Structures are given as C-alpha cells and as structure tokens.
Amino acid sequence: MIAVAEPSIAFDACRACGRHDAVQRDCIRGHRIAQCPGCRLAWTHDARIDPATFYDAAYFEDANAPKGYNDYFAMAGAMQRTNRKRLNHIRRVAPKAKSLLDVGCGPGFFLREAVDRGFTSHGIEVSPFASDFGRRELQVNITTGAIDAGSLARVTESPDVITMWDTIEHLPDPDDALRRLAARLNPGGVICITTGDITSMAARITGSRWHLYNLPEHLWFFSPDALRCMLESAGLEVVNISSEICWYTAHYLVERLSYSAGIKTPRIPGASLLKRIPVPLTLFDIVFVTARKPA
Numbered sequence: 425m426i427a428v429a430e431p432s433i434a435f436d437a438c439r440a441c442g443r444h445d446a447v448q449r450d451c452i453r454g455h456r457i458a459q460c461p462g463c464r465l466a467w468t469h470d471a472r473i474d475p476a477t478f479y480d481a482a483y484f485e486d487a488n489a490p491k492g493y494n495d496y497f498a499m500a501g502a503m504q505r506t507n508r509k510r511l512n513h514i515r516r517v518a519p520k521a522k523s524l525l526d527v528g529c530g531p532g533f534f535l536r537e538a539v540d541r542g543f544t545s546h547g548i549e550v551s552p553f554a555s556d557f558g559r560r561e562l563q564v565n566i567t568t569g570a571i572d573a574g575s576l577a578r579v580t581e582s583p584d585v586i587t588m589w590d591t592i593e594h595l596p597d598p599d600d601a602l603r604r605l606a607a608r609l610n611p612g613g614v615i616c617i618t619t620g621d622i623t624s625m626a627a628r629i630t631g632s633r634w635h636l637y638n639l640p641e642h643l644w645f646f647s648p649d650a651l652r653c654m655l656e657s658a659g660l661e662v663v664n665i666s667s668e669i670c671w672y673t674a675h676y677l678v679e680r681l682s683y684s685a686g687i688k689t690p691r692i693p694g695a696s697l698l699k700r701i702p703v704p705l706t707l708f709d710i711v712f713v714t715a716r717k718p719a
C-alpha cells in the first residue's frame with residue numbers, strides 16, 4: 425500500500441504583516457485557526473456568519489440560545505464604569521476632540537455616555553436589533569450597517585475620535601475597515617481599539633480553552649505587534665499600547681467560565697443577585713491600543 429500524505433493546508437497571507445508562512449495553531453470546535461509566525465496574528469476562515477442575522481435579539485438576551493450573552497443588558501451598570509474610564513483616557517489623549525464615531529457600537533451604551541460628556545457622537549452597528557435599541561431607548565445616533573462606504577457616508581461629522589471596543593475581531597476584513605476609518609478620521613485624530621491578545625499569558629496557559637476563542641463570532645485573534653502592523657499600514661501612528669481592566673457583572677463572569685469549560689448555562693443559581701454585582705477584572709489578555717492620524 426502506498427501511503428498518501430495529508431494535503432498541507434495553505435493559509436492566506438497574513439493581513440497584518442504580509443508573510444506567507446502561516447501555520448495551523450489550533451482547531452476549535454471544527455474551526456481551523458491559522459497563525460502568522462511573524463506578527464502572531466491568528467485567524468479562521470471556517471466560521472463565516474451573516475452578521476446582520478447572527479447578532480439578533482437571541483444573541484444579546486436569550487439564555488437558551490447557543491450563542492452570545494445570557495443577558496447583555498444586565499451589564500449596563502458595569503459597562504458604564506468601563507465607558508467612563510475609556511472616555512477619561514480619550515480626554516487625556518485628545519483633549520480638544522469634539523466628534524466621536526463608535527464602530528461596532530452595539531446597543532449604544534458607550535455612545536450615550538459620550539453624548540453626556542459633550543461629544544457629538546455617531547455609531548455604526550451591523551445588528552438591526554442592537555441599533556434599533558440604541559436609537560429607541562438611548563436616543564443615540566446609530567447607522568445600521570457594515571463598515572463600508574455607504575455607512576461611512578451617513579456619518580455627517582468627520583470624527584476627531586474613532587473607537588472600536590471589542591469589535592475588530594468580529595470583522596470579515598479588519599485591514600480594509602481600518603483603512604476606511606483612517607481615511608475618515610480628522611488629521612491629528614485618534615483611534616482607540618480593544619481586542620483579545622493571543623500572545624497573553626492567559627491565552628497561552630488556557631490554550632484551546634481560552635475564553636476569547638469565541639467562535640464563530642470571533643474571526644481574528646490579535647497580538648500587539650499585529651495590531652501595530654495593521655494600524656501603520658492604514659497610515660496611523662501607534663501612541664500607546666496597554667492592557668485594559670474592565671467592569672463586568674459577577675453573573676457574566678460565571679457565564680464565561682462555564683463557556684470556557686464547554687457548558688452553556690441557561691440558568692445560573694442566584695442570577696438576579698449576581699447580575700447586580702459589578703466586578704473589575706483583567707486577565708491581562710485584552711490589549712488597548714491608541715493610534716493617531718498624522719496632522
């Protein structure tokens with residue numbers, strides 16, 4: 425019998441640094457994760473979803489749905505603490521900024537906080553459910569759609585600040601999105617991005633059970649180097665890279681721990697109490713990057 429070698433899997437060129445020698449790093453629930461040995465960007469192309477239908481009401485608030493959050497809206501109070509901290513950072517790095525664009529704004533809690541702090545604010549959100557909620561319940565200005573020419577044409581004021589909180593890892597084409605956003609940003613303006621760090625200690629220790637291997641919605645897993653490469657390719661200068669401490673609810677932390685253990689938990693004992701307890705946390709696996717467009 426002649427042994428037939430397994431065909432080698434050819435991955436695309438790295439979208440951050442351009443190398444062509446990506447290797448398979450993991451296989452998560454049937455999805456192959458490729459990784460660039462240079463900048464450490466990792467990605468999957470096996471998990472394509474239709475974002476306009478995937479991020480529906482069930483994604484945000486149905487504990488029985490096999491995706492998303494048990495109750496996203498219960499985290500509003502905890503998120504407000506994180507949002508205030510993020511706005512304090514923006515005021516430090518861009519003290520004269522007046523207009524803000526939040527990309528992947530979800531239901532718009534950050535936008536609401538930005539408006540209350542005096543920013544002229546606009547959001548872009550692919551989920552019709554979330555953007556409808558923001559317009560209706562929070563009275564914030566959100567365009568429903570992808571990050572494309574059509575959505576950006578509806579942003580009436582050129583932004584001094586663009587924010588992407590836990591969004592870039594969801595995008596089918598993050599490099600293309602960054603180029604479009606950089607072109608729309610005012611000269612001297614800043615862009616702030618948070619996303620998971622696949623080179624972090626937490627990611628390395630937990631391996632295939634890393635809590636941010638959140639498939640099929642997460643398509644990209646960044647390193648600080650990969651983010652820097654992609655931002656610089658878009659014409660931006662990185663001014664700060666750090667890790668972020670966020671506020672969650674105790675309920676959400678139990679939900680994520682269960683997910684990492686492979687358990688979907690429709691019912692968590694003491695849920696109503698746990699949803700009221702805000703908890704600050706970092707596993708030092710969220711990278712927070714600030715970049716500036718040259719004036």
Ligand SMILES: [Zn+2]
Binds near residue numbers: 438440650
């Ligand atoms: Zn690379």
